Ligand SMILES: [Zn+2]
């Protein structure tokens with residue numbers, strides 16, 4: 013099969029002809045139709061997240077048809093859990109001590125074929141084609157979990173208006189929350205995009221919102237946003253960091269945290285997050301904004317993501 017392979021970190025992805033993957037017991041062979049490109053893939057390509065082995069096939073928003081019954085499934089970041097550790101036994105498989113992640117510990121979907129543990133394949137809602145459904149599988153799912161970790165806020169700020177931000181904005185607005193979108197300073201196109209998707213206000217990340225917020229969600233990998241978001245939330249407000257990697261958080265005065273403000277992160281997802289979010293996405297009729305690329309353009313997609321050259325999410329279209 014053809015695959016885009018990361019031979020070692022900090023090297024460009026390379027198109028290669030590799031052996032077809034062979035499913036083991038409990039796994040299914042998948043014909044990949046599309047695969048989303050996520051900021052985490054950029055962190056993996058840059059070596060900020062280390063894989064246990066290289067060469068590696070990245071990609072963890074896999075839309076595919078099963079070889080055995082032809083049904084359409086999605087494979088997210090969480091690829092396997094042990095089922096036995098204290099996290100797995102207490103409904104927190106996202107923190108499993110032995111978790112294997114798709115496109116990091118297991119080969120992912122930047123390829124024509126993939127294998128996945130059957131128990132971690134998610135049914136995909138109708139009403140989305142292969143390319144537009146792909147960003148739901150990480151950007152949407154992590155965005156959903158990030159919003160849930162903020163409780164039930166009436167007003168919520170979103171820092172970083174990319175793949176996750178543009179989906180969680182619609183979801184939060186659908187739930188009747190007032191969304192305040194923060195983009196890179198001066199990104200007026202991004203701010204217009206946010207207003208189109210239901211934000212009541214959009215502005216630069218270094219400016220204060222017009223009113224104190226009950227929660228803030230950070231999807232951009234910039235640690236300096238943490239004190240900025242803390243300054244934007246009211247007493248008792250929650251700041252949730254949704255990314256897997258972030259630059260260092262600068263020190264800030266204790267007064268910024270005082271009055272029961274909370275800073276927390278979100279790690280990975282559970283399968284129940286996946287089932288719940290995909291039902292919600294269909295009910296809320298989320299519109300995914302997608303920039304399609306061919307399989308062999310995966311490296312270009314990563315560089316465009318790094319430079320912020322598109323709105324919404326990049327997706328590799330692998331089968332016509
Ligand atoms: Zn476990």
Ligand SMILES: [Zn+2]
Pocket residue numbers: 050051052053072089150151
């Ligand atoms: Zn991701």
